Amino acid sequence: EVQLVQSGAEVKKPGESLKISCKGSGYSFTSYWIAWVRQMPGKGLEWMGIIYPGDSDTRYSPSFQGQVTISADKSISTAYLQWSSLKASDTAMYYCARLDRGWLDYWGQGTLVTVSS
């Protein structure tokens, strides 16, 4: 069974750093891209970027380029999304999902990130 399990909710202060994770199981982790998707409170879905764990090839949506870093450790089947300096506007639910060609077929349960002073 394909599963993506994300790390737990985080509460951070502005300016702090953060790295959240997404662990894949039940399939060849290195053979599929992993996407990160943001959903701000009460808002729609936004593509942030994707990573191919097989070779760490990474692509970012223009809105997120330079704002976050996507990485992966294929030895433990885990993808990451990180911030070096959080802002209040980063408060959102973040989902990872498996990208099969052009669609997201399996999703993680989401990680809620709250940034507040």
Next chain:
Amino acid sequence: QSALTQPASVSGSPGQSITISCTGTSSDVGSYKYVSWYQQHPGKAPKLMIYDVSKRPSGVSNRFSGSKSGNTASLTISGLQAEDEADYYCSSYTSSSLLAVFGGGTKLTVL
């Protein structure tokens, strides 16, 4: 890049059919088969309902169907049921960013 355009809300009675549109451009919906649709219930992760414009993943009811004409894709739900009440998002590959883009989402209310 701009999101694909969806109606903010649609509604229908049980048993009826509804259609949600998703309008893009020749850089996304109009040029690629990678159009997909997702259902999201409150507090839940999105779920893939349609991929490659009109294909259904295993386990998705055949009441859900997808199509495309020009720069507009559509999701049709027939025989509406109370459990279909949710938010629906379309997505398409886009050559603008070599990635993908979502629509703004449509809230479906089953009356």
